[in-house]
Amino acid sequence: MLNPFSPYARIFTVPGSRAFSFAGWLARVPMSTVGLGSVLLVAGETGSYGLAGAVAGTLSLAFAVGSPQWARGMDRLGQGRVLVWASIAYLVLGLSFAAAVVFDAPRWSWFVLAALAGACGANVGAAVRARWSHALDDADDRQTAFAFESVVDEVVFVVGPPSITFLAALVAPPAGFVVGLLVGVSGAFWLARQEATQPPVAETAPGERRSRTSVLSPTLVVVATAYLAVGTVFGAMDVVVVGFAEVQGAPVLAGVALAAYAGGSLVSGLAYGVVRLPGTLVTRFVACAVFFGVAAQGLLLVGSLPWLVAAAFLAGLAIAPVLVAGMSLVESRVDRRALNEGLTWTSTGLTLGVTGGAALAGAAVDAWGAQDAFLVPALGAAAAGVLALVGAVVLRRPDRERVAA
Template sequence: MSGAASAYRRLWRHRWVPSLLLVGVCARVPLQACTFAVLLLTVERTGSYAVAGVVTAAGGVAYAAGVPVHGRLVDRFGQTWSLTIATGINAAAFTGLLITAYREPATGALAAWSAAVGLSLPPVAAAARALWSQVIADEGIRRTALAVDAMVLDVALIAGPLLVSAVSAVAGPGWAVGGCAVILLGGTLWFSSLPPSRSWTPARRAGGLAGPLRSMGIVVLLIVTVLAGALLGILRVAFVEFAGQTTEPAAGGLALAAFGVGSLIGGLVYGARPWRSDASVRMRIILAGYAGGVVLLAAAPNVPALVTLSVPAGFFLAPLVICTFELTGRCAPEGTLTEAFAWGITATFAGSALGNLVAAALVDAGTSTTVMFVAAAGFSALAAVTAALGTKLLTAEPPSVVTDQSSGKGA
């Protein structure tokens, strides 16, 4: 434990680390909150959970498709201008979504604007991870930074739904969606104005269009990430549906926040000790535990019990993310690390969109939330099997990619 504390202290001493972590929270909280806020807004304006699932899925699919493109634009033109332009377009898309929701909330129009929001979301997470190799030279401390980076996602997962629930209860979900847009705009502009972001130099490389997808280990990780993302996509809808049966749909945010608390605890525990087993072995054990924790949600009789059970259910999320970061660094071909992280984001949101669609179909078919929780656990079990079958690929040397910068900065 003392060794882990020492690593965190050494990390915090680096000049730009506090700023990058703080701005990471400001830029990522809206990303976690946005999906939930749009879900509540759509339910309020249309009265349909099925429509809400389609609308949120449209945004997730669009973001999944757009983030690798944004990543390549950042690689070509740098972070500051690419992120600034994307943020301006994203603000306009949020405006269109809100106007449509309150004037003529047709399913097609809402889905189109949700897709526009997702397509234009700035890739702050991928850009931030690309900076760690520039800000921190020591590989061990950089691994600690990636662990903290994963826990920043937990802070977003906790704070996002709580803020959305509070704002929705007081002023309505429309204000929650607008707040996400404003915070995302400010956080991204702040990030892109930091000196490390302004001075970031992308790597120029020749490796074909496939990039990190040339590594079969990366492909295995992306499949696992899609399946794990589907679990979260189902849970978001299931929490709202469960809460809506007894109290208010917005109360589902409490369960989602508790899930994030469990993940944060899991990340702290996971990062506080050294591990002798290989990360590929740890991944499948974590996924099996994840499935077991989520299936227990089916036993919840009411919202307080659901919130309580959500803490242990979320315990395995941050360890899974940290483990995925570690394996991505191992499996990504040289010079493609940033793009590999971007594809990981794509896989996460694609999986979340898949989960939204599955959940919407289950709700439309009249199935109980118990079935939805079991289905979510099934995705994690399938991910564990995938990781086990791909163990050799996760431990193999990645294919080489030609670059013109041996340092790999921006990769």
């Protein structure tokens, strides 16, 4: 009997793949815990959610700025060396930030330390995808690997937030933030030690210099811009779902709805990794982006919690396909000497979108009410589809030939 998941079994026959994928799994825990953990920490110590949100936003924006720089270093020096130094700085500054909050240091120092800690966060998801790209020659196998990593992302977001919320509530406000930080740093150190599977560092010819913006090809700009809109949906959903559940008198069901949203992506991610879709990578990306835009329009009809859970699951089905399709397209065209950086810039668009989406959704909930605020994620999703359609004109013109490592 044919095993539908045989493509996943095949990619994990690559030597070292299980170790680097699982290490990357642990190293990605902070992406779902540090922001929420900082909110729980600051709010728990001060009682101010406004201050907590400002600090969390500082962390997120600093990560968006800093992570491409670490990725650039990985391309030039190797993942192992850069991950070690980034992780040490991340750990020291993250613990310093937590201590500053707990011991009531001047408020300005909270923002300074939050910014420095966030800027030291390396994008491990991109680093792991770069390892898969180096290890797998077949494009279909790379699609399967990228789909698996999107499932890992969803699992991290399903398991991480409730776990650290539990720790912060039952142990102490700093517990969730600190535990998430320690798990992530441990995974990063483990990944850094696995030098045999990291992409090789490309040699630069004498006299040759690569521009700091050379990696920002037309393809990457189009995908990252569309991902900015996708990230807006993610950030808005977190805020609007919580607000709607509170209005309905069942705040605990916000977690159920958000889990359904992530669960839809998990299901479609597993499927995307084994189904071989027709068309070019450009066609797949544009189609998946349009599907993402259409699927989220069901949120406009939400009027009860049961329908919210159903609509969230349906909208979630479109998440993994658009993320995998975009990452695969960028990976297929990016200069091999800038593989880590190119994949990281796509995630940077997502991060910036999440920050902006949360702010827009918060203002919309206050101004229009939680139910009408579902317009924010619906419009964000529609924008992602439109941006991909408009960008298709650019995407169909290949970038300059990619350079092999």
